[in-house]
Amino acid sequence: MNYWLMKSEPDVFSFEDLKARPGQREPWDGVRNYQARNFMRDEMKIGDRILFYHSNTNPPGVAGIAEVASEPYPDPTAFDPKSKYFDPKSDAEKPRWMLVDVKYQADLNRLVSLEEMKGMAGLEDMRAIQRGNRLSITPVTKQEFAAIQKAGMRQS
DNA sequence: GCCAACGTTGGC
């Protein structure tokens, strides 16, 4: 099993929003970065665990645990001229953007903030917490995932 | 709202 960190702006789509969706699942649409797409298209497997991270909010941090819930498939928003994610260079014959469905998996007792993660032992190499990192999907090691989930289960 | 970081675009 692989582990991931996926960012979302809670004003746009939060962990609570995911829990409230029918089936508690949602297509992870709108990714328009090739590295992030390649992770979804080439490396994600159903059942992979996800740290659901809230960005562009105060404080930013990991809000809950999700999982990969589908095989990769073309991002339909790329074909929709009315979508803000519309990409005229993507077509159904040769779709440029692929996504997976993401599903709620478990709650944390509290948010694990970016600030806290930066101070945690064992997370020094985590790409998601490096300064200047903008990639919305990054791989996480099993140990990093476990440390963050454990921190989030501790009552503060 | 500022701005550093960095991915993408397009002229050459």
Place this chain on the structure above:
DNA sequence: GCCAACGTTGGC
């Protein structure tokens, strides 16, 4: 294929 200009992300 280089690289300057531009746009976006996201912490602060």
